[in-house]
Amino acid sequence: MIFAQTLDGAWKLRRVGSKSAFKAHVPGSVHLDLMRAKKIEDPFVGDNEFAVSWVHECDWEYSRTFEADPELLKGNRIFLECEGLDTFAQISLNGAPLGATDNMYVSHRFDVSKKLIPGQNELKITFQSPVNYVKPLLEQDPLHSPGDSLPGASYTRKSPSQWGWDWGPKLPTSGIWKPIRLAAYSIARIDDIRVQQKHGRSGSVALDVLVTLERYKRTSCGIEITLTHPDGHVEAKHCKAIGANAKRSINIDKPELWWPNGYGDQPLYTLEASIICDDRPLGTLKRRIGLRTIRLEQRKDNHGRSFTFIVNGVKLFCKGADWIPADQFPARVTEEHYRHLISSAAKANMNMLRVWGGGIYENDVFYDLCDEYGVLIWQDFMFACSMYPVNKEFLANVERDVGHNIVRLRDHACLALWCGNNEMEWFLADRWGGDKNALRRKQYSKIFHELIPSIVNKLDPATAYWPSSPASHQPFDKPNDQSSGDGHYWDVWHGRLPFTAYRTQYHRFMSEFGFESLPSYETCKAFAGGDDLNITSYVMERHQKNSAGNGLILHYLAQTFRMPKNFEMMCYVSQLLQAEAMRYGVEHWRRHRGRCMGALYWQFNDCWPVCSWSSIDYYGRWKALNYAAKRFYSPIMLSVCEEGAHAQIHVTNDTTEAAKIEVRWSLERLDGKVIRKSKIKTIIDAEQSKNLADLDFSDDLIDDDIRQAVLVHELLVNGKHASIGMTSFVPSKHLDLPATKIMVKPKTDENGAYLEVTSEKTARFVWLAIPRHDVIFSDNYFDLPAGRKVIVRIDGAVSPSALSKVKAFSLRDSY
Secondary structure, three states: OEEEEOOOEEEEEEEOOOOOOOEEEEOOHHHHHHHHOOOOOOOOOHHHHHHHHHHHHOOOEEEEEEEEEEHHHHEEEEEEEEEEEEEEEEEEEEEEEEEEEEEOOOEEEEEEOOOOOOOOEEEEEEEEEHHHHHHHHHOOOOOOOOOOOOOOHHHHHOOOOHHOOOOOOOOOOOOEOOOEEEEEEOOOEEEEEEEEEEEOOOOOOOEEEEEEEEEEEOOEEEEEEEEEEOOOOOEEEEOOOEEEEEEEEEEEOOEEOOHHHHOOOOOOEEEEEEEOOOOOOEEEEEEEOEEOOOEEEEEEOOEEEOOOOOOOOOOOOOEEEEHHHHHHOOOOOOOHHHHHHHHHHOOOOOOOOEOOOOOOOHHHHHHHHHHOOOOOEEEEEEEEEEOOOOOOOHHHHHHHHHHHHHHHHHOOOEEEEEEEEEEEEHHOOOOOOOOHHHHHHHHHHHHHHHHHHHHHHHHHOOOEEEEEEEEOOOOOOOOOOOOOOOEEEOOOOOOOOOHHHHEEEEEEEEOEEEEEEEEOOHHHHHHOHHHHHHOOHHHHHHHHOOOHHHHHHHHHHHHHHHOOOHHHHHHHHHHHHHHHHHHHHHHHHOOOOEEEEEEEEOOOOOOOOEOOOOOOOOOOOHHHHHHHHHOOOOOOOEEEEEEEEEEEEEEEEEOOOEEEEEEEEEEOOOOOOOOEEEEEEEOOOEEEEEEEEEEOOOOOOOOOHHHHHEEEEEEOOOOOOEEEEEOOOHHHHHOOOOOOEEEEEEEEEEEEEEEEEEEEOEEEEEEEOOOEOOOEEEEOOOOEOOOOOEEEEEOOOHHHHHHHOEEEEHHHHHH
């Protein structure tokens, strides 16, 4: 490329059929521009979602005029390059049609060499209503769509969740959602860089680099390939371009390996290819790579067939959550917000996120950040919970976006797996489709057992492909079975089973399970106010997209906690409920490390302010679950499996080194009086889980005594404090918790601000908050045994005056 002219920024937008236009901003979307122009209210507030439903039933035209830069006109070939158009667009330049699009997941290029003129030009992009596009198709064959969505999404290559989901609004927007520009080229452009890593037994790594060109003139040119090491050292290699390709190998004798979060560092190398002609660079393309091996092992064993990710020879227990789009209008997600979310996953000791198939292939910055923070990506292709057409045109469209995104993402260090879809094989195995089940299975197989795996094998054979989540090792053969593959488990929540039901499940990899909660009280106040701050109010129920959701929260709350005294405490207690549910599941599966090798809960984030399964709400606020995840995903974890008056103490070590363990336990009354206590000192081997003690407190917890006592447990690893917690033998609602004052002393040291938190009596689920400040604490919603001191650090700068206003609540304060 010799010159580029951005077309981002100021545009005009009008509804087709209307003469009046208003200011718009690109990248963006119709809804965002209508809000800026004050044509509609914010759809995320109150019940405005329904008041703006007319927007997605209209066609919209974006237009702008621009002066073509003289440097641009010097190119032999000039292209209009659109990184993302959502979705059904007609593009024209100076009145001449350039083409049409029908896929939001791919970039589009239009040759405008003979259509661009010196001086003033006019570009128009007209978007057809997505819901109107699918109406005639639905009349021919009403393919299944999720019940919480507008019908017809599966006929489009557009984000399914924009049409509505059981956590998201029905707002299928349109627009120029990614950058757009004009680019001029002289001789050629670099179309792609493909890197294949070969890890030798001696520890060296060879990089085979293939550079693909798109040529515009028959002129000899060379390629310069530079590799910048993590320490800044640069080495350059030259090669001649033969036809459309150039190849070169680079040997790295002492490579710095990339590791997932919790296993080591994330050093990254930068590979840059440049076209050189007459000693002049004519275009470059960069890739950032991490040196690592990764494979999915599925080996027969005593429990069936394993499902284990192995990175650099280490068997990982994958810890994380399922990712959905971070905004219903993805064009406004900033790098800062992506960084907050990915860093929050890493701080919670996660090493994997599953990019769910009902959303979008995320922006490049998302994967760059996952590379930086060591968060592996299980990448679904964008298909979920629906049946899809298999006509020639649709399959060609699928091939475009699958191929485009494989090429775009395949060199990221974080990429661990390609997965065909979400839950479709499971549904079909359960006779989804009724009388047409056999036909639907055949149609399904054409996409997910034939087309997509063939594309993966061609473009990225180094990365494993998995046809669906959940699935087994054979098509349609018990796809949610516990003996092989991955599993989704929803009998806790949808099935109303108690949290202890998680302990009956032994899936080889649990890739989806979840529990809802309300968002934070501050988040609720952003979309509701006054009398609507009530779990059963009209507005709160508009921000609860699961029809049974609030009822299920109350159902489980009644089993576990006392009824909260106000709505703020309802938000708090619902989050405790969610955190406890996920803790039961994750601790159980980590105790059975080896049989189960992954737990990804549903879901990590939100696309709007809503009651949902997320652990971080739309505004980036950590719920109790994200703090609990930091504890139950810790590299070395102590967990207790209680039943009646019995307790087993387990320690699980996910690290690659053995550790000296000391467990201090005490059965205590709620006023702090010790009934029994002991210590356990041992060594826990690397990558192992161990039952350290079977304790029977039947003689100590007679009759009402069981309501007056808890088991306090502290873990020391290699002589350093690692965790402290407590286990009760009755539901928290039946504990006779004493009223107590929680003392919080703000202090500072060379590492910044911290809090000393103490209580004379037992305090459960201590919640710290600083009014009008959204901060991340090193721990929160934690148990505080009587007479103990907990140190809590604060992430980021907080003024002394703000620190002095820290508030502390416990479960006893909720009723």
